[in-house]
Amino acid sequence: MKPVSLIQFLIEERRAGHINAELSLLIEVVARACKRIGVATGKGALGGVLGEAGTGNIQGEAQKKLDVISNEILLEANAWGGHLAACASEEMEDPQQIPDGYPKGQHLLLFDPLDGSSNIDVNISVGTIFSVLRCPDGVTEPKAEHFLQPGTTQLAAGYVVYGPATVLVLTFGHGTHEFTLDREVGSFVLSRRNIRIPEQATEFAINMSNQRHWQAPMQRYVGELLAGKTGPRGKDFNMRWVASMVADVHRIVTRGGVFYYPLDAKIEKQGGKLRIMYEANPMAFIVEQAGGAATTGRRRIMEIQPTGLHQRVPVFLGSKEEVELATHYHLEADGAMS
Ligand SMILES: O=P(O)(O)OC[C@H]1O[C@](O)(COP(=O)(O)O)[C@@H](O)[C@@H]1O
Ligand SMILES: [Mg+2]
Ligand SMILES: [Mg+2]
Numbered sequence: 001m002k003p004v005s006l007i008q009f010l011i012e013e014r015r016a017g018h019i020n021a022e023l024s025l026l027i028e029v030v031a032r033a034c035k036r037i038g039v040a041t042g043k044g045a046l047g048g049v050l051g052e053a054g055t056g057n058i059q060g061e062a063q064k065k066l067d068v069i070s071n072e073i074l075l076e077a078n079a080w081g082g083h084l085a086a087c088a089s090e091e092m093e094d095p096q097q098i099p100d101g102y103p104k105g106q107h108l109l110l111f112d113p114l115d116g117s118s119n120i121d122v123n124i125s126v127g128t129i130f131s132v133l134r135c136p137d138g139v140t141e142p143k144a145e146h147f148l149q150p151g152t153t154q155l156a157a158g159y160v161v162y163g164p165a166t167v168l169v170l171t172f173g174h175g176t177h178e179f180t181l182d183r184e185v186g187s188f189v190l191s192r193r194n195i196r197i198p199e200q201a202t203e204f205a206i207n208m209s210n211q212r213h214w215q216a217p218m219q220r221y222v223g224e225l226l227a228g229k230t231g232p233r234g235k236d237f238n239m240r241w242v243a244s245m246v247a248d249v250h251r252i253v254t255r256g257g258v259f260y261y262p263l264d265a266k267i268e269k270q271g272g273k274l275r276i277m278y279e280a281n282p283m284a285f286i287v288e289q290a291g292g293a294a295t296t297g298r299r300r301i302m303e304i305q306p307t308g309l310h311q312r313v314p315v316f317l318g319s320k321e322e323v324e325l326a327t328h329y330h331l332e333a334d335g336a337m338s
Pocket of ligand 3: 067113115315
């Protein structure tokens with residue numbers, strides 16, 4: 001098969017009427033910025049990019065140098081293009097406006113510039129996650145409230161994994177597709193089109209160290225996975241936890257499985273660990289477009305009306321059968337299943 005570059009693929013999507021020229025340019029710009037982030041992460045200790053930045057973010061987390069560097073790279077790349085009205089990031093409290101004097105576009109971009117920050121210094125795969133929305137008509141200086149749109153209104157979503165290979169996974173709502181960076185040529189090349197996540201799973205990903213804090217339905221569900229053949233599920237399950245959402249989700253997009261970051265007593269007050277606007281919604285869109293499912297344990301993530309730019313939610317995503325069963329156990333426990 002003749003290799004299809006990301007640019008060619010974007011032209012195909014435009015011809016099919018799935019995207020317009022501005023969105024196509026936006027994806028090109030984000031992909032190029034991610035190549036630069038890949039180069040920065042690849043330098044490791046030699047590039048002086050490891051360790052803490054000495055600053056904190058709106059989440060109350062200590063920022064890593066690469067959190068700040070990746071954020072800067074994405075802001076710089078998107079400042080001039082005419083394809084954006086504004087952007088928002090995990091690393092910034094408020095949206096970033098397009099500087100005066102630069103043309104503005106009709107899209108809003110949200111991103112987690114560096115996902116899996118706790119793994120940077122130990123050379124484990126990290127990534128970038130992004131989501132694209134339409135800027136409401138007539139809005140020239142988008143505020144946080146203009147970004148608060150349900151995940152079902154996303155025009156595009158994607159993530160890049162900086163691992164042994166650099167891989168971009170993308171959806172425009174017409175299937176989920178994977179591109180691998182050809183480092184010699186410097187361009188992303190289509191490596192899998194219309195990915196399907198198997199409905200059944202034999203691998204689950206969850207931070208087991210939180211087990212004693214989980215709610216009863218999650219204790220029950222994971223207890224049955226661990227019981228394997230000897231329990232009601234009648235089959236064995238294997239466990240994986242990279243602690244980089246992009247890497248755990250990419251494994252699922254590649255060979256199936258499920259990922260959970262449920263609500264637990266430790267994070268109840270904040271509503272969850274992962275952020276809906278630039279982690280849960282884009283990953284939900286990608287997984288659903290590949291035939292998987294994504295809920296909070298109680299409802300479809302993409303139907304939630306967000307209330308805050310940095311709002312957190314519980315995340316259950318991956319192979320449909322497992323996500324539906326875990327969700328069923330929660331609704332049953334809530335007495336919502338009559
Ligand atoms: O440290 P824990 O509890 O295992 O949590 C790991 C989760 O936190 C995250 O690192 C949060 O994302 P950031 O690194 O972008 O803050 C996810 O990638 C990952 O799934
Ligand atoms: Mg993250
Ligand atoms: Mg991050």
